[in-house]
Amino acid sequence: MMIQRHSRRQSVESKKKMNSRGQEKSNVMVAVRVRPLNEAEQMRGEQSVILCPDKRHLQLSQSGQDRLFTFDAVLGPETSQEEVFQACQVKKIVDMATQGCSCTVFAFGQTGSGKTYTVTGPHAELDGPWDPSYHGLIQRCLSHLLGLVHSAGGGITLRASYLEIYNEQVQDLLDPRPRHPLPVRGSRACGFRVENLSELELHSLDDITKLLEGLRNRHTSSHRQNERSSRGHAILTIHINRTGAKDTEGGATQGKLRLVDLAGSERVKETGNEAELLEETGNINRSLLALGKCIAALVNAKGKNKHVPCRDSKLTKLLSDSLGGNGVTLMIACVSPTAACLPETLNTLYYSSRARRIRPWPITNRLDQKEKLLSTLQRENRLLRRENLLLRQRLFTSQEASKTGLEEKHAGRGRSEPTTEEQVGPTRPGSSPCHGSCQLQELSQEKDTLQQDKLELLDCQESSDQQRKPQSEENAQLLCKLEDLRREISSPLPPPSPPCDSPRVCLSSISLKGVGSCPSMHCAHHPSTFLPPLHPHCLLEQCHHCHWHPLRCFCFFPAVCPLQSCPQPPLGLCRQRYSSTCESLPHLGVSCVSRRRKQRVVLPPLQALSLDTEPRDPMEKAKARLDHCTCVSDPGSAPLCRMRSQFQHVSYAEVFLENGGSSVRRAHALPLMSRGRVTPSAPPLPVIAPTPFSSRSEGQRRTVEHAQGI
Ligand SMILES: Nc1ncnc2c1ncn2[C@@H]1O[C@H](COP(=O)(O)OP(=O)(O)OP(=O)(O)O)[C@@H](O)[C@H]1O
Incomplete structure (x- = not known):
């Protein structure tokens, strides 16, 4: 049914x-x-x-x-x-x-x-x-x-x-x-x-x-x-x-x-309720509002x-x-x-x-799985209840018959005129009163189990609904975080250094970011700060960079370190002093953006260099400007890129060698900025003395000569 x-x-x-x-x-x-x-x-x-x-x-x-x-x-x-x-x-x-x-x-x-x-x-x-x-x-x-x-x-x-x-x-x-x-x-x-x-x-x-x-x-x-x-x-x-x-x-x-x-x-105000009645009023009004x-x-x-x-x-x-x-x-x-x-x-x-304006609720006639299951269980229960009733009636009738001694007569009549009732009733094999009551018990137990199962199902569903709620909240939070991360990742990065065609034109060495897999550097003031490697073709500039840059570089590959005169060869620590005049110069701070972590790393101050006397030769002027730009700005910055395109043939090393360090007289101090606020600079490093050209290694000399086009 x-x-x-x-x-x-x-x-x-x-x-x-x-x-x-x-x-x-x-x-x-x-x-x-x-x-x-x-x-x-x-x-x-x-x-x-x-x-x-x-x-x-x-x-x-x-x-x-x-x-x-x-x-x-x-x-x-x-x-x-x-x-x-x-x-x-x-x-x-x-x-x-x-x-x-x-x-x-x-x-x-x-x-x-x-x-x-x-x-x-x-x-x-x-x-x-x-x-x-x-x-x-x-x-x-x-x-x-x-x-x-x-x-x-x-x-x-x-x-x-x-x-x-x-x-x-x-x-x-x-x-x-x-x-x-x-x-x-x-x-x-x-x-x-x-x-x-x-x-x-x-x-x-x-x-x-x-x-x-x-x-x-x-x-x-x-x-x-x-x-x-x-x-x-x-x-x-x-x-x-x-x-x-x-x-x-x-x-x-x-x-x-x-x-x-x-x-x-x-x-x-009108009821004059107080204390307990006030709480009741609150609850009544709240539920009516709902x-x-x-x-x-x-x-x-x-x-x-x-x-x-x-x-x-x-x-x-x-x-x-x-x-x-x-x-x-x-x-x-x-x-x-x-x-x-x-x-x-x-x-x-x-x-x-x-x-009065409530419209009927749109309802589909589709029954979902649980509803179907529920209706099946209810139907089974109803059938079981009916069967129970029938069995009880049979049991009662057979007991009555045995009492009055009419059982045989009743059975005989049943054999000659079998009815539908008797076919499923006491004449069935195993349909004794005892069997009937056992069956009754079984059925009622089955019914109870069914009911129990139904309740458990309902509880299960409810608890899963409840469990799903915090999970979905957590999901939403995670999605938000993911979105933030995505946004951060997709934010524009400084343009990468141009590929190095030859050591002569390579300016990327001046960058602290560098490219390729050449020796990495650690900042002396921030040993845990990992600086990405410099370009492999630019070892000379790198060394110059060490001179110019007041960072002390730890070379991971001392065997290939061009600075063989490093006093501490195992680490390739460059301790050469460039110029004593630098001591009197203020330091410039530079913030380096580490690409991997996307964090702004504050490096110890750099010396920003500019020429105190304006060179007469226009080529010299340009080189000096290039020097200055290279020191104080990001190598990927627009002015530098322009200058690169203008003076592709001039290498930084060349300028350095030509000036011999003597043209460096003055530096500009700029504040260190980190995410919009002033970050204190690391303490100034000791000024590094320059290595005399004659005392440089053969490899170094060759590279310099090559850079100068000798
Ligand atoms: N139609 C009516 N004819 C005669 N007396 C009425 C009628 N309606 C209400 N009363 C009387 O008014 C009084 C308040 O009625 P009732 O208690 O039914 O109000 P109520 O709305 O149920 O109030 P509450 O929300 O506080 O329970 C009762 O004494 C009740 O006998």
Whole structure:
């Protein structure tokens, strides 16, 4: 037997329905009930500011201005409980629930506006004998349902649960034990549900009385606006299971009817609540606000990707399928008639007008894997239950037969006229009473296991949902970091040094970055700072670089180090002094960008050189300018590149040799900059003395000669 998803079909069908203005019809019906002035208000001489000109309109008179509101039903102060039941078409809603719909009726409004009165009847009724004319919606719905059950002659089962959300905690109103909070679990397949909530099967009026006993367990207190104010939201849920209904395509249906009495919105100034009541007020208003947000989201959302913030409170979680889901909802807005309550009344009316615009939730008929599994398990359970019942009946019949001594006669008749029942009944091999009871036990165990499995599945899904949340947050953070890194990597780097064609034209040696795989250098002041290698063809310039540059270079390859006169050959430490005049010169700082780490490395200061006397020869001038540029700027910088193109044939070594160091007289001091701030320079290094040309090695000399074009 297939479980009919009538509720889904209903919503899909209702989606197509249009109202007279051609707009999509809402599946939320809104009625407004105005309570009469109470004794205290009459004593104070207060007047009603609400008029109900007809059954669909409500008029508010405020300081000479009238406002007209339209609703599905407007119930004036004289409307009786029975009239409310009829005018709001609650009977029809109950009928829909028996056909498999998920239906909800809830009352909301300001504190003391008559919500509890509408849903359950006057408080006095709880204490004394119940007068049927004061019965609220709950009693009327239940008695109508029981009538349907009896007229159907079986096949409909009613199970009821009753809970209260008090201070954001769910409590079972049917549980006589001391109150304890129950957890609310959610799953995509089943929506939100309260765990360990007790259920009561309803068969007769006595059961209804038992159910209503739960009302006594509600939290109530007294404040200025209501002597017996509800401090929490009460939700009564009736599960209506129908098996094999002929008029519903021969299938079973699972309907649900919810009757909700919300706690009233309160203004602390008007209720005069303090301490504990203040906390309750806060929780009530918060959850009502969350409900308002859900309604707003449902009204404003367009398209399939609606996000309804139903996880914001327990109330919205439990009402999520009533508001936005596939069911039919009746909202009864209760308002007080006095001028003092006007702001709250207006709020309630705006809230209700907005709820009228909730459009049906777009639902596809596709069942996902879990839903399918769930429905299969439910079907199996139902079959098992039926089989159990059948076996019990058989067991009972066979026991009766053995008692009266008619067993043989019965068996003989069974052999001559075998019936379908007997084929699966006691005449089957191994169908003794003992066997029957064993089978019963097995089946019930199997059923329990199935139920257990189902619960575990639901828990698993929920825990995986919870686990996924921090992971996705971490993912987002990692993605951000990755994006930062990517941005940093893709930021423009200084242009690479041009390839070295010949030692004569190579200027890259002057660069601290260098290219190729020639000996690397360590900064003497920053031994841990690794300087990328210099160009292999530029050993001479490198050595000059050592002279010019106040860095002391540690050569990793002493065997190939051209500075064989290094006093410490193992490390190729260049200690030659270039010029004593340098001692009096200020130092220049240079920041070197290490390509690998993309960090700005602050090197010990360089000596920036310029010619104190302007050379006369234009070629000399150019060389001097080149010298100066090479020392103080990045070799890849624009001026230097220009100069390179102009004087490709002039090598740095040549200039150096021609000047012989004597032209160096002055240096400019520049601040060291690192990422926009001034970085203190490393202490100046000892000035390095120059190596006399004659004392240079053969290799060096050859390279210099080569560089000079000799
Ligand atoms: N339609 C009505 N006819 C007569 N009396 C009413 C009506 N509505 C409400 N009352 C009375 O007004 C008082 C407040 O009603 P009720 O407790 O139902 O308000 P409420 O909205 O549930 O308040 P709260 O939110 O504080 O629980 C009660 O004494 C109730 O009997």
